[in-house]
Amino acid sequence: MTDQTPLVRIEGVSKHFGDTVALDNLTLDIARGEFVTFLGPSGCGKSTTLRILGGFERPTTGRVILDGQDVTTQPPEKRQVNMVFQDYALFPHMTVGQNISFGLELKGMDKTSIKRRSDEIMAFLELDAFGDRYPAQLSGGQRQRVALARALAPDPALLLLDEPLGALDAKLRGQVQQELKSIQRRTNKTFFFVTHDQEEALTMSDRIVVMNKGRVEQDGTPEDLYFHPASRFVAEFIGETNLLSGEMRGHDGDAVVMDWFGQTLRGHAPAGAPPEGAPITASVRLEKLGFHASRPETGNAVQGKVVGKTFLGSRMAVDLMVEEAQGATLRAFVDAETGQTVGADPVWIGWDSDSMAVLRD
């Protein structure tokens, strides 16, 4: 695939339900073969976006372009888009085979082609043994695979997935995450995945769009979002983080200088630096804080007292109080051995300016 034009182009799409704005002027391209995840809390507009792409909702304003064609007003049955529903929506009165063939029949394929295609997709998803069973006779994980097979069978240009892992137990979910990612790679299809689970998003996606109140909060790779969150919302929503409230002081080369209760710290500003003197919040991931016996030569450093430890197996979460910063607290992940040795004496805590992001509020 060398086609560089975007598969989906969402142009200034808004959706209003009465007085509530579910989606506020969304503009976004989705590349071919991309696994893009819309992540956010309920009511953030992620499901509305999915339903607009599927044709189940019509945008109040804006256009949706699919493969160069304006599909804004096209009904679902005309679109080359298929969906895996949250509750799977398997047809209970049809066998697995009939469920999978349903979309093929309606495409007007002849009997032999339908048989060939549904056999192929069932073999691909290891469902061969279940062709004659009814959905009620399957386990949750099997149903999920049937839903996926049914949606993939008509060979859609875009596959929509509406929190399809929500109904699975934790252990199975991890396994299915790997499976989904590998299916996406092998089929080279464009997946549009919607979830409120940040871990799910980080594991599977090529690209994550974090949504909040109908708007895009940040759009980037999982690594980008995790280590360089642009806003407080993203930093808090994805993973655990230390939030440092302070005041903007100025620039030092590429770095941003801030004051944190009398301590001068350096960070970077992925979303652009605020004006001098403005109140700001910075985020440092727990695992980016390192412990040192003496003040480290480079980067940020403060001295802290250990006030609590939580053993987490492979690592330990250590809570520290920084007296010089008016008793503000920080939390750090260290390996379990280091965690055991720190204690009574104050330690030096150090981190790079690259690992601290100054956030948009």
Place this chain on the structure above:
Amino acid sequence: MNRGNRILLSCVYWAFVLYVFVPLILMILMGFKDSKFIGFPIKSWTLDWYTGIFADAEILSTLGYSAAIAVLATLISVAVGTWIAVLLEGRKFWGRTAIFGMTVLPALVPGIISAIAFRIYARYLGIEPGMGAIVWAHAVHNVPFVVLVVMARLSTLPKSQLEAARDLGADPIIAFLRITLPYLVPAILGASIFCLLLSFDDFVRSFFLGGYEPTLPVLIFAKLKSGMSPEINAIATVALVLTAAIGIWAERFTRRMNKDTKA
């Protein structure tokens, strides 16, 4: 619950069972009595009443007539009722409550009043008393039951089912025929059986709207006027066994279907 309460409760229950079943059992017993007069003691037993009714052309043709009316009325009420249910369920439009109310009303009007009203209306429209008029009245009376049963089932159809069908290329009509209708089958079957029994059992409407040919309840009524005899018990027993068998079978069948097709 303590022991005393439990005993009291089971006494009340068995008293109720006796109250319901004793008349039926007496009715069945008397059908086997070898005497023209109903009452104890029963000195000897016979199957003559039964062989009698199965040899009686009038009774057999009446049975067929009643069955034909029931089947026709049921077909009409199921078609109309399902259609109304699909139009009403899950939609909001102006006048919905009023339409729903009017749909259900025929089930609540006392039989005698609706029978008289039908009689007057039929005469006004120039409809002759007879099978057509009876079928019409039965169908109107049965529609509400179909609407209620089908609407109840329809309200449990997840919205995602139809969306999935649309998503896979079905237009709204194909989605209805291939997803909604199969989902409604248990409800439609259940409602059909109920309508069949209601119609088969109806006396008042059939009496007011009938022509010269009586339905089974009307025939029994006519025979009662000329005096009680074990022949009537035999006819009633046959009708009881038939309707009970259909009812029990339908109940089990729809229950199984409901279970099988749970999403």
